[in-house]
Amino acid sequence: MARGEQPPTRGAGRGILSGPVDGPWRAGRQLRTVPAERGLRVTHLGSRFTGTVVRFEGNAVVLRSPNTGLERLFTLRAGSFAIGKEPVDLVKPAPVGGGAGEPGLTASGSVAVTPGRARVARAGRILVEGVHDAELVEKVWGDDLRVEGVVVERLDGVDVLADVVAALSPGPDARLGVLVDHLVTGSKEWRLAQEVQGAHVLVTGTPYVDVWQAIRPAVVGLDAWPVVPRGRPWKAGICEALGEPEPGRLWKRLLGSVRSYADLEPSLVGAVESLIDFVTA
Structure with a gap:
């Protein structure tokens, strides 16, 4: 620059620092x-971590691999995420029962229905083994069941x-x-299911010994559920492994960590x- 010549004002010219750093x-x-x-x-573009949305914490989203x-x-920052190869602005969805034209989602992932007159309970219903099964079903599918008029009842033992x-x-x-739990070929639960299964009765379940095990272990910070030796009550073994002697308190912790179907x-x-589909058909 010649002596006495004034430096160019910011934005003049075509230098790489003459405008916004990210370019026009x-x-x-x-x-x-x-x-x-x-x-x-x-x-997440900054870290290249890919996962599914499981819940929100304040203005942040939790992704699970x-x-x-x-x-x-x-x-949740503008332009920080991508779907496939497309950068997007990821935002929180409308809350359940949100504004007109923008329904939220229930914990089961279905579209929330605008509250109205309660539906009369159907004659058909769903039976579950115990109180923990009932509480978990209520937390995730309760809104859907009320809309459909489906009652959930406890067997208190299969x-x-x-x-x-x-x-x-x-x-x-x-x-x-x-x-039912532990619905695997040859189990007691499987044999009892075979006795009642029919055109108007559908028995489904999981291979797990207890409904606790149907909650993803990552929800409570575990890579996998601890292995409980055969012959030992599963709940007792889990409580001992996690250092919580009171099953009721541990169950409250587990249930409180479930936000939606994605945690199951x-x-x-x-x-x-x-x-639900069978009973409401």
Whole structure:
């Protein structure tokens, strides 16, 4: 620069620092706004971490890797995520029962219905083994069941299944769905299910010994559920492994960590949704 010559004002000329650092292409680019619905698969561009949306914590989204179950927390910043190869602005979805034309989602992932007159309960219903099963089903599918008028009742033990089914007299207009644990070929539960299964009765379940195990272990910070030696009550073994002697307190912790169907194993999600479809058909 010649002596006495004034330096160019910022923005003049075509130097790489003469305008916005990211350049006019990025500055003027409009990204698509996408609600971060649970189950949506996205990539965090800064870290290249890819996962599915499982919940929100303040202004941050928690993504879970489909391969490892690892969860990571990312702030919802404009342009920080991509769907496939497309950068997007990821935002929180409308709350359940949100504004007109923008319904939210229930914990089961279905579209929330605008509150109205309660539906009269159907004659058909769903039976579950115990109180924990009932509480978990209520937390994730409660909104859906109320809309459909489906009542969930406890068996308080699968041994009484045949007597309860006989007393309820299921029929074409009173279908009965039953959710049981440890539904694997040859098990006691499987044999009892075979006794009642029919045109108007559907029994589904999971391979797990207890419904606790149908909650993804990553939800409470575990890579996998601890292995409990055969012959030892599963709940007692889990409480001992996790250092919580009171099963009731541990269950409250587990239930409180479940936000949606994405926090449950697919076998339980599929089993419950099959029962709802069967009873409401």
